[in-house]
Amino acid sequence: MRPYELTLAAAAAAIAARELSPVELTASVLERVAEVEPHLNAYVEVRAEAARRAAGQAERDLAAGRARGPLHGVPFALKDLIDVKGQPTSASSRVRDGHVAPADSTVAARLAAAGAVRLGKAHTHEFAYGLTTPQTRNAWSADRVAGGSSGGSAVAVAAGAALFSIGTDTGGSVRVPAALNGVVGLKPTYGLVPTRGVTSLSWSLDHVGPLTRTVQDAALVLPALTGDAHLPYEEGDLTGLRVGVPATYYFDRVTPDVEAAVRAAVERLRELGADLVDVRIPMTRYVQAVQWGLMVPEASANHERTLRTTPELYGADVRALLEAGELFHAGDYLRAQRARTLMRQEWARLLEEVDVIAAPAVPLTAARAGQQSVRWPDGTAESVPDAYVRLSAPANITGLPALTLPVGRDGAGLPLGMQLIGRPRGEATLLRAGQAYERTRPDTGALAPAPVAAPV
Secondary structure: OOHHHOOHHHHHHHHHOOOOOHHHHHHHHHHHHHHHHHHHOOEEEEOHHHHHHHHHHHHHHHHOOOOOOOOOOOEEEEEOOEOOOOOOOOOOOHHHOOOOOOOOOHHHHHHHHOOOEEEEEEOOOHHHOOOOOOOOEOOOOOOEEOOOOOHHHHHHHHOOOOOEEEEEEOOOOOHHHHHHOOOEEEEOOOOOOOOOOEOOOOOOOOEEEEEEOOHHHHHHHHHHHHOOOOOOOOOOOOOOOEEEEEOOOOOOOOOHHHHHHHHHHHHHHHHOOOEEEEEOOOOHHHHHHHHHHHHHHHHHHHOHHHHHHOHHHOOHHHHHHHHHHOOOOHHHHHHHHHHHHHHHHHHHHHHHHOOEEEEEOOOOOOOEOOOOEEEOOOOOEEEHHHHHHHOOHHHHHHOOOEEEEEEEEOOOOOEEEEEEEEOOOOHHHHHHHHHHHHOOOOOOOOOOOOOOOOOO
8 A cells, every 4th residue: 555545544653653754655645646636636736845844844853752643744735715824825716816825824833733744725616605616626537526615625635635634614615525525524613623814705604624534534633623632532332322314404305326325324323323313404494595695795795895806807606606795785694694593593402302413415426517507306406506505504504513424436436425413512423423434334535546537
């Protein structure tokens, strides 16, 4: 096995045992980047020499007895919304041409303190305002979307071009690309990971979280992001864990492959000791209106100045959304905030009955590049972005932690994902359930196959 094929946990163990050096690991990952990047375009920029220098320093620190934990010497990718002092934060937009970050974001500073080796910045859908990341190709099929907005972050991990990555999630932007590329994505509780120095899409919905190959890996990254090295983490079987299985909403308008894979995974949780409880998801008719009613005006407020001075620099899809946001009335925004408060209260009551909720992460696998909509058997049509955000939005609106993990592949070989949603600051329970499940799968941590050129 080549070093880039190792999971984060395996690499960390090998580094700690002096069986693998950070220099060797980083060199292997950079070779993999050079191999796959022409096909996938996950990165805005790779800073290979800086990464090699950081790996060398990590190795010298280890030799001197200054080990900094499981991320020490491990190469990672950072979504290009997250500031690194003296480097561009392009947000994958022409609007940011010439931008240089004046200071490190909290997240970048904490990862540096943990000894992680930053490879470069990963692509995002422009300003994180989209669910496809059109400039990046899916790691499993080049003619499919990567998902967004953390598409570059997910693809880099899925392809072995980073051992972990950091993304942001406002309406599913960590979990959607994680599910579509067969990796793990964790959206922590709102506010648990600081967003200082992270370009905001919608300040009341934005979260920062890790993308990894395994749940075990996510559990290693989260303490570094929170700054709490003693973040509680539970292991073991699932005896007594109450898993809510939605009778409404989450299994409505999903493909048969998605439903079958998630229900099989839920049954696996039962076999591991969990008690399954049928639940009804509250206030489902308001989810879409509340998500867009909060996100659209907040995003437009963030971009008010540049939208007026340089509108031509935005992509057409993002510009249209930003201009639409300027038409929102204050009363509409306040009604969305009020509905969010009621939704939080109802979800809190629901999570008194169960410990976690298990549901599909996305209603369909990765759409074909350029596909605009999906038609469901009941005759309804839905835009691809609306379909992807539909199952992710409740956890953003309520601020609840949510973990997405792979649960198989469809007939075309495309990844399928399950989502676990928990109580505020209930990440330990989500990680326990997710890791117990992934230990039962022979393909846990699998890399995507070697990429080929996209069809012309």
